[in-house]
Amino acid sequence: MKTLVWVEHENSLVKDATRSTVTAAAKLGEVDLLVAGEGVGSVAEMAALIAGVGKVHIAESPAYGHALAENVAPVIVELMAGYDAFLAPATTTGKNISPRVAALLDVAQISEILSVEGERTFTRPIYAGNAIATVESSDAKLVITVRATAFEKAEIGSAGAAVASFAGPGDVGLSVFVGAEIAKSDRPELTSAKIIVSGGRALKDASTFAATILPLADKLGAAVGASRAAVDAGYVPNDYQVGQTGKIVAPDVYIAIGISGAIQHLAGMKDSGIIVAINKDEDAPIFQVANFGLVADLFTAVPELTAKL
């Protein structure tokens, strides 16, 4: 089977989720990549170093600069004439573009696969991860999004794959990028961090959240996450949210502070290596998944923990 993988990139860097997607694609057969964007030559060179990649298509145009689905999907559809499967990481970009590609190809999409069970058989989570479905496709071509935390990252090799330009149809004139507010932080990125410190509604307000959670995260070199309740209450921006509809994370260590553990939150972090929970309610559901739980008032326990580490 010949597969085409969407390269997720940001600030001229290939994002790790791409390498996990390559691992999933390699289980199906040969892997080629598509880098779309504006001024993405260095991204293509970097992507070409991912082990196991046969060829990198590069589609460069201002029209592809912000991965607008209306402009990018036709590029993928055109390329798919030569491929049996398209795979994208299940990031907000991948989730935006892939179903558009699937519909244009008249095939079903298989969302957020967790494993490859056969050439046409995959597992995927349903009901916020409370059930796992094994599905088999009967479509001529496959369109798949990949849950990055479920697959190892493909290695970076030394020999670069060939890079070939591809024009695509350009701007189809339906949508325009206006602007973005992208958070800049010196902390590790949530989806690739080894340690995450996450706070919930119990943190009271934005300044208490910052004063309690950030010193601990800084001490551990950890990324900072939050429950939906904390984001809804405005303690932190939306890109901190871990859960079914936020980010899916699987760090080595996840420290949940003042998070009760709603199923929608657990869906986003229960594949973490070790889960530590601090909560004053000893019956909080978070303790049912935590390897280590401390029943305590977070406002005394967390500063003490930060001081003693």
Place this chain on the structure above:
Amino acid sequence: MKILVPVKRVIDYNVKPRVKSDGSGVDLANVKMSINPFDEIAVEEAIRIKEAGKATEIVVVSIGPAKAQDVLRSALAMGADRAILVETDADLEPLAVAKILKAIALEVAPDLVILGKQAIDDDSNQTGQMLAALLARPQGTFASKVDIDGGHVVVTREVDGGLETIRLTLPAIVTTDLRLNEPRYASLPNIMKAKKKPLEVRALADCGVDATPRLKVLRVTEPPVRAGGVKVADVDALVAILKEVGVA
């Protein structure tokens, strides 16, 4: 301007789903069902646009069993004007749903279609994008802000890195994220009034769409269970554990 809002009847947000012992799916017998939370946000957004004087009619549509009339009535009680139920007991995939919605959209001719970004049962997150593709229209997915601006809609999207704003030429498709709005509760008088609003039921066969599934569900299983761990006595014990696992 007309707004079309597709809504899905799903397991209630607060119910923990149970996998059937024969592995054929999730047990929905005698389980509380509700409007998909993201779709409720879509209904609310359409009503707010209408209340701002920028829309004239809100049509809600559901594709599902006869019982899905309940979620349509809820949407009517919130403030939608009329409803269409495409009745079927089949479990349809997003591609089939998008094809049916395309047929409805061509008939209703909305300037804006607002859908939930995903249904909390199959978690597919596909239908809006697929509908946009089939209609060759632009899509503003995962919206946290929607502004109608003449012949355009400006959509702020929740993306992995933060927020992104795009401008789409109408007619367009928008899918909702959690923070777009907080849906209202329907008042008792409005619930009574909703019973008299038009709700048209038609058969799936009348839509002229091939809804044959492309995916076969071989089995549905429980996820691996994470064993609950231990409770530690105090912060010192936690510090010792964090040092042992090498994070401090």
